[in-house]
Amino acid sequence: MTRLGCHKEEVFKHFCFCSQNCTALSNFIRVPFIRIQMARIQITFFIIINSVLPHTHSANVYSALLPYRVTALTGSCVQIPCTFEVSDFETKLQKTKQLYGIWLMNSPHFGRDDSFLVFNGSENTIQGFSHIEMIGKLNERNCTTVFYNIMMNHSHTYYFRLQMEPNVFRATFNTNTADSSDSRKTVRINVTDSPHPPELSITPNVSKYVREGTSVSLRCSAEAPCPKQPPTLSWSLIPTSANITTQIQENLDKTQSVISTITFIASYTDHKKNISCIVTYPTHISVKRTIKLLFHFPPKTTSISVRPSASVSVGTNVTLTCKCKASPFKSINYTWYKRGQETPLAWEINITLIVTHNNTGWYFCTAQNQFGNQTSEEIQLTIKEYGGLSKSVIYGCTGGLLSLLVISAVFVYCVRTRASSQTNIKGRDETEDKNKDMEISSNNAVEMTIKSGVTEEETDEIHYGEIDFSKLHTDPETENADIQRSERKRQFNSDQKQEDLYAQVKTK
Known part of the structure; x- marks a missing residue:
């Protein structure tokens, strides 16, 4: 028989327990039996493990879902979304008299010198922050927390810890670096003075040009680190027919973003127009992103x-x-x-x-x-005609010039006629005034003549009873003077009436 040698590791791998001197025949007889026995042992061991492990690990199964990183703005607030799972949580909750959460900074170890407690819900203790508010309900597995008045020195790693007293459950939910498949997580807060620009996209893609008449949508998304104080989104140079909608959307990691969308119909009037989405945060910091519209259209x-x-x-x-x-x-x-x-x-x-x-x-x-x-x-x-001037222009200029000359001549004639009339009226008035003066002088002369006919001495000798009126007679020259005065007076009255009539007509 040929001897079959086997290495020690190979023997263990193939369930070969024979010595190095075993023969091929003995291997042929003994190996099947040994394999059957080992299979029975493996099945028994698997059953034991599966029946023991659930009871062994049920008390220690817990995990938390938090964002890996959040960005906060200086002077603003930041919200950390947080949910957790604890095995048999409802059963533990019935035994719990006090349920509260704790936030640690730098280290997950509660009570150690290298960890810093920033929030303790049982005593409402806050350290290093002006205010911290846990807005999630722990009895609903929600540990969402808001940190207010964030400063640059708050950029650290934070750990959430849950305590169910008395001594029902106590655990810090932190990342286990030894096991990458572990679902327990923590969160890091990064504080900055300058927020990230918003994300701006267009549908359909403008890199391929959009044909005129196509419906176009622009979507602007900006982080909302603190949903209680969300940023405002605005647009510049948008088409007049654009329809704008704004909403707050929850991301996969439970953080939130503000979404603004405008929809309009592509027109050649908006071709190559730069449209900007502007994000303004409560701290009065603004960032924007711009996109150029490119359309295809006929002439x-x-x-x-x-x-x-x-x-x-x-x-x-x-x-x-x-x-x-x-x-x-x-x-x-x-x-x-x-x-x-x-x-x-x-x-x-x-x-x-x-x-x-x-x-x-x-x-x-x-x-x-x-x-x-x-x-x-x-x-x-x-x-062009006539040295560069058309006939219509020449005729128009000639007619305008003639009209101007006629108007000027009429105006000069009217001015002269009016001046002549005023001169005649003035001369007649002066003549009448002279006649009046002559009449008055003549009357005065007659009176002086009558009076001069009697001397002072004769006056003393006059006796009224001796006057003989029959001997008085009219002097012919005096009578003629009286007739002339009457005639001039009548002529004066007539001229005066004509002058009044002329004045009335002139006034009208």
Whole structure:
């Protein structure tokens, strides 16, 4: 027989318990029996382990779900979402008389010198912070806590500890580095003066260009370290037709973010527009992120520009340029036409003509890309007359000048007529005043003559009883003077009435 040698490790692996001198025959007989016995031993051992382990570890199964890291802003607050699981929690809760949470900093070991207790719910003890509030209900497995007035020196690792008294359950939920599969976690607070810019995305993706008329959505997301004091989100340069919605959303790690979404229809008026999402925190710190809109659309606002002018003299070079807005711009094709001619003139963006009487008329162009085309309005090319002035301009200027001369002549005539009338009235008034003065002087002279006919000596000798009235007679010269005075008075009254009548007419 051939001897079969086996190494010690190989023997254990294949359940070979024979010595090195065992033969192939003995191995052939003994190995099956030994394998059967070992299989029975393994099954028995597995049953024992499975029946003992659940009872052995049931009292120590506990875990907590916390974010691995949270970012807090200086001067603001930060909320740490926290939930936990403890085996037979309801049973333990019935035996518990006091349930409270504890937050430790730097070390998970409660009561050791290397750990620092920042919050103790049983005594409402707070150290190193102005205020800490546990807003979660521990009897519902919720240990969410808010830390207020965060400062730069608060950047540390924090551990949550649960205590169910008297001595029902006490454990600190911390990361076990020896076992990476362990679900117990802790959290680190990172304090900063500058928050992260928001996340800005667009649907559909603008890197592939969006066709005009497509519905577009822009989504802006910003961290909300403290949901009690969430940041505000605003937009700049958004389309006028945009619809805005804002909400607070919970992330997978239970932290929260503020989401703002705008929805609008892509239009060529918004092509290459920079839209920004601005996030403002309660500490008056603002950050933003900007995205450029890129759209595809057919030619728009197609028109013709003329240089130097659409009306020039014969022999002048005139350049017509076809202008439009389109995307993509480099793929635009231009076609020129003249009214009355079916054949296109050119296929360039501009054409240059030497003006003659034969090529004047109406011109238009068409711009086209893969998304559509558009035709411009017609423009008329004409020739200048009369040294560069058209007949209508000359006629208009001549008529205006003649009208101005006629108006000026009428005005001068009216001014002179009025001045002459005022001069005549003034002369007549002066003549009447002189006549009045002469009449008054004549009357005074008659009185003086009558009075001078009697001397002072004769006055003393006069006796009223001796006067003979029959001998008195009228002096012919005096009588003529009286008649003349009456005639002048009548003439004066007549002139005065005419003057009053003229004054009334003038006043009207």
